[in-house]
Amino acid sequence: MNWIYKGKCWKFGDNLGIDGDVMPLRFALERELDPAVLSPYLMAGVDPEFPNKVSPGDIIVAGKRFGQGNPHIQGFLGIVGHGLGLVAESIPRGSFRNAINAGLPFLTGCDGVTGDVETGDDLEINFETGEFVNLSRDITRQFQPLDSQLQAIIEAGGWHANLENRIAKLRSGESAMT
Amino acid sequence: MGKTITEKILSRVTGSDVSAGDIIYPEPELLTVHDWYVVNFDKALQELGVERLYNPDILVISTDHEPVAVSPQAAERQKLVREIVKKYGIKNFFDAGRGGHGHVFPVEMGFVKPGMFVEAYDVHVTNFGAVGALAIPVLIEITEVLACGSVWLRTPDTVRVNLTGALSPGTSIRDVAQKLICDLGAARVDYAVVEFGGPALASIDIAGRHILCNTPIEVGVKSALIEPDQSTLDYLAGRVDGPIELIASDPDAVFREVIDYDLDVMEPQVAVPPTPDCVVGVSEVAGRPVHHAFIGSCAAANLSDLQQAAAILRGHKIHPDVRFIITPGTQEIMAAAEDEGLLRLFAEAGAMITQPGCGPCAGGRIGGMANGETSINTGTRNDYGRLGAPDADIYLGSSATVMASAVAGKITDPREFLS
Structure with a gap:
C-alpha cells in the first residue's frame, strides 16, 4: 500500500462532530457501510460542496477532537471513499478506533498542525513514518505514526478485511495475529 | 518500572511486557454475550464462513435482557x-430461569477470579471488577x-481511587458511586x-x-476494578x-492520577435527566411526583439492595399512584430473598416481582414508561x-431512595423512614 499522500490541504477547525458535521446521522442509523454511498455526503454539515472539490491523495487537516460524538464509523468510511488522508490534533478514542477499522491512513496527536497549514497548500504526508511536509510553506514536522499493528489493519483495508485475513490464516494453521 | 493491576493482567495473558499505550491482542479467559446479540454474532460469523468458535469453552451466554419473551418475535429469537x-x-x-443477570451470576457462580481478563458484548461487564478481574466491553468486534x-486493544492507563472515611447514616455505596462519577x-x-483501593475498601x-x-x-472509562x-x-x-x-499494583506503578475519595457524601444522591453523571443531593429534587419506580439492573442487583429497600418498606405500602417493580439480580438472590421473607413483604406491599435479569433497564421492554411520566429507579x-x-423523565438513586420515593409517591429522602 502507498502510505505517502501528496495532495491539497483541506483545513478544518476543532470539534467537528462525526454525526452531522462529517456525515449525516441518518447513515449511521441505517448502518450504511459502503464508502461509495457515503462519500458524496462527506462534510455535508460544514461544506456540502466538499465532495466535488477534493481529489484522491488530498489531506484533511483538522483541529482538536475530530470526529467527536457517538462513535459511528460512517464519516471515516466517507473519507476512505474519496481516497483522502487525515491529520488531526486529536481524535476521541471511539472515533480513533473507527478510523482504524475504516482503513483510513491518519495521524493524530499532531499538536498545532492547523497553525502550519491553510486550505489549498500542497502537502506531502508519509503516514507510515509520520513525516509531514507543507511544500507550499516549506514546513517539515515529524509526528508520531500509528503503531505498526494498527498500520497492519489499515493496510489490510480496515477491520472487516483484516478479520477475513485473520480467519484465513487460522484456517491455514498460521498464527492469527495481524 | 512498576505495573498497575491492568498492566500486570495484560502482561500475563499476552506473555509479554505490557505498559499503558501498547497495542496488544490479549486473549480473554472469559467471554460473555447476552441474549440480544447471539443471533447477530451468528449471522456475522456465517457471512465470514466461520463454523467453529475459537474457544467455545470460555463463552458464557445469558438470557437476561428479555428472559420472559413478551412478544412472538422474542419467542422466535x-x-x-x-x-x-x-x-x-x-x-x-x-x-431464562437458570442464571439471571449476566454481569452478576458469573461472579456468584465462580466464573470470575481476581486477575482474570474478560471481554464481553455489553458495557456493564465492568461489574466483574468487583472481584479484581479486568473486564473490557467489546461491541461488534466481539465477532x-x-x-x-482476540481483538486489538490499546492498553489503558489507570486512575487510582483511594477510598477513605465512612458512609454517613442513610447513605449507601450507590450514593457514593453516583457522586464519584459526577x-x-x-x-x-x-x-x-478506574482502580479502587484505600483504607475504606x-x-x-x-x-x-x-x-x-x-x-x-x-x-467513558475503559473499565473499573477493585484491588x-x-x-x-x-x-x-x-x-x-x-x-x-x-x-495489586506495584508501589512504583505509573497512574494517570491518584485520587482520595471520602465515602461520606453527606446526603443521598440522585442522578437527574439526561445522564447518570448529572448528580444532585436528594434535597434538590425531593417532592417531585413519580409514577414508576424499580429496583434492579446490574447497578443494584444484589440481596443487599433488596434488604435496604425492605428496611424502608416494612410497615408501609407502595403509593397508589406508583407502579413498582423489583428485579432480583439472579436466581440465587431471588431464592435468598424468599428465605428472608422479602418477596412476601414486597408482594403484600403492592410490588411487581420479575424474573431475574436486567429488568426494565434493558430498554423498557418490560415494565416501561409512558410519555409524560416520571420514574425513579436504580437502573x-x-x-x-x-x-x-x-418523553419521560428518569431519575436514578439508591435502592433506599427509590423505595422511599415509591412509598411516598414522590422523590423522597430515605432518611425520613429511618429516623
Missing part, C-alpha cells in the same frame, strides 16, 4: 438462540474475538481503568463493589475451584427513551 448455542457447542448457556480469539467527570477518566462488601465498578462506564483483598477471598471461597491469587442510565417512552 429465544428459539434461535437455543439452536445457535447447540450449533457451536457452547456449554455455559444460562437460559473477531469469537472467531480469532465529581470525576468524563475528561479525567476517559479511556482509563475493607468496609465495602462485594455487592457494594459491584456498584462501584458499574457506574464509571457512564463517564482484591481478604473480603474477596472470603467471598470466593467455595465458589471458585483451584487457587486464587490476589493482585444504569437515564437517557430519554431508556425505559421506552422518549
Whole structure:
C-alpha cells in the first residue's frame, strides 16, 4: 500500500462532530457501510460542496477532537471513499478506533498542525513514518505514526478485511495475529 | 518500572511486557454475550464462513435482557438462540430461569477470579471488577474475538481511587458511586481503568463493589476494578475451584492520577435527566411526583439492595399512584430473598416481582414508561427513551431512595423512614 499522500490541504477547525458535521446521522442509523454511498455526503454539515472539490491523495487537516460524538464509523468510511488522508490534533478514542477499522491512513496527536497549514497548500504526508511536509510553506514536522499493528489493519483495508485475513490464516494453521 | 493491576493482567495473558499505550491482542479467559446479540454474532460469523468458535469453552451466554419473551418475535429469537448455542457447542448457556443477570451470576457462580481478563458484548461487564478481574466491553468486534480469539486493544492507563472515611447514616455505596462519577467527570477518566483501593475498601462488601465498578462506564472509562483483598477471598471461597491469587499494583506503578475519595457524601444522591453523571443531593429534587419506580439492573442487583429497600418498606405500602417493580439480580438472590421473607413483604406491599435479569433497564421492554411520566429507579442510565417512552423523565438513586420515593409517591429522602 502507498502510505505517502501528496495532495491539497483541506483545513478544518476543532470539534467537528462525526454525526452531522462529517456525515449525516441518518447513515449511521441505517448502518450504511459502503464508502461509495457515503462519500458524496462527506462534510455535508460544514461544506456540502466538499465532495466535488477534493481529489484522491488530498489531506484533511483538522483541529482538536475530530470526529467527536457517538462513535459511528460512517464519516471515516466517507473519507476512505474519496481516497483522502487525515491529520488531526486529536481524535476521541471511539472515533480513533473507527478510523482504524475504516482503513483510513491518519495521524493524530499532531499538536498545532492547523497553525502550519491553510486550505489549498500542497502537502506531502508519509503516514507510515509520520513525516509531514507543507511544500507550499516549506514546513517539515515529524509526528508520531500509528503503531505498526494498527498500520497492519489499515493496510489490510480496515477491520472487516483484516478479520477475513485473520480467519484465513487460522484456517491455514498460521498464527492469527495481524 | 512498576505495573498497575491492568498492566500486570495484560502482561500475563499476552506473555509479554505490557505498559499503558501498547497495542496488544490479549486473549480473554472469559467471554460473555447476552441474549440480544447471539443471533447477530451468528449471522456475522456465517457471512465470514466461520463454523467453529475459537474457544467455545470460555463463552458464557445469558438470557437476561428479555428472559420472559413478551412478544412472538422474542419467542422466535429465544428459539434461535437455543439452536445457535447447540450449533457451536457452547456449554455455559444460562437460559431464562437458570442464571439471571449476566454481569452478576458469573461472579456468584465462580466464573470470575481476581486477575482474570474478560471481554464481553455489553458495557456493564465492568461489574466483574468487583472481584479484581479486568473486564473490557467489546461491541461488534466481539465477532473477531469469537472467531480469532482476540481483538486489538490499546492498553489503558489507570486512575487510582483511594477510598477513605465512612458512609454517613442513610447513605449507601450507590450514593457514593453516583457522586464519584459526577465529581470525576468524563475528561479525567476517559479511556482509563478506574482502580479502587484505600483504607475504606475493607468496609465495602462485594455487592457494594459491584456498584462501584458499574457506574464509571457512564463517564467513558475503559473499565473499573477493585484491588482484591481478604473480603474477596472470603467471598470466593467455595465458589471458585483451584487457587486464587490476589493482585495489586506495584508501589512504583505509573497512574494517570491518584485520587482520595471520602465515602461520606453527606446526603443521598440522585442522578437527574439526561445522564447518570448529572448528580444532585436528594434535597434538590425531593417532592417531585413519580409514577414508576424499580429496583434492579446490574447497578443494584444484589440481596443487599433488596434488604435496604425492605428496611424502608416494612410497615408501609407502595403509593397508589406508583407502579413498582423489583428485579432480583439472579436466581440465587431471588431464592435468598424468599428465605428472608422479602418477596412476601414486597408482594403484600403492592410490588411487581420479575424474573431475574436486567429488568426494565434493558430498554423498557418490560415494565416501561409512558410519555409524560416520571420514574425513579436504580437502573444504569437515564437517557430519554431508556425505559421506552422518549418523553419521560428518569431519575436514578439508591435502592433506599427509590423505595422511599415509591412509598411516598414522590422523590423522597430515605432518611425520613429511618429516623
